[in-house]
Amino acid sequence: xxxxxxxxxxxxxxVMQDAINILKEFGIETEVxxxxxxxxxxxxxxxxxxxxxxxxxVIIAGAGGAAHLPGMVASMSPLPVIGVPVKSSNxxxxxxxxxxxxxxxxxxxxxxxALNGAKxxxxxxxxxxxxxxxxxxxxxVAYKESLKEAVIKASESLK
Numbered sequence: 001x002x003x004x005x006x007x008x009x010x011x012x013x014x015v016m017q018d019a020i021n022i023l024k025e026f027g028i029e030t031e032v033x034x035x036x037x038x039x040x041x042x043x044x045x046x047x048x049x050x051x052x053x054x055x056x057x058v059i060i061a062g063a064g065g066a067a068h069l070p071g072m073v074a075s076m077s078p079l080p081v082i083g084v085p086v087k088s089s090n091x092x093x094x095x096x097x098x099x100x101x102x103x104x105x106x107x108x109x110x111x112x113x114a115l116n117g118a119k120x121x122x123x124x125x126x127x128x129x130x131x132x133x134x135x136x137x138x139x140x141v142a143y144k145e146s147l148k149e150a151v152i153k154a155s156e157s158l159k
Contacts, residue, residue: 001057002029008063019122026126037068048076058125064088067100082121083110
């Protein structure tokens with residue numbers, strides 16, 4: 001099972017890299033591409049309609065500004081789509097991206113993470129895959145345990 005990590009522009013890559021990194025940590029293969037909803041609509045249609053035929057299980061779509069990419073992908077793909085709002089140079093402090101991805105009409109769900117929250121998008125994609133894959137699930141359990149241990153260690157260092 002693969003996760004597609006797509007973005008509207010190469011300028012989104014520094015944010016989206018966090019999703020790629022955490023997915024690699026979980027041993028999940030990624031397919032990474034730039035698919036602009038506004039500049040490459042034909043590519044968007046092809047990607048959205050065919051990702052499931054290529055073994056993609058979850059799509060993570062990051063976009064800034066008007067941020068139509070996640071919703072447009074979700075409107076055509078049968079796969080779960082996780083939207084990452086990106087605070088870009090043409091953004092209104094990121095709120096335009098957040099609201100564009102968050103406020104989807106009924107029947108076209110996009111799971112939306114925090115502004116620039118690509119790491120959480122990667123973790124959520126891994127959890128979706130882990131619900132049907134014991135190996136990935138075990139890695140998620142270990143990851144969550146490591147988060148707990150880090151907090152306990154930090155707490156103990158204050159004493």
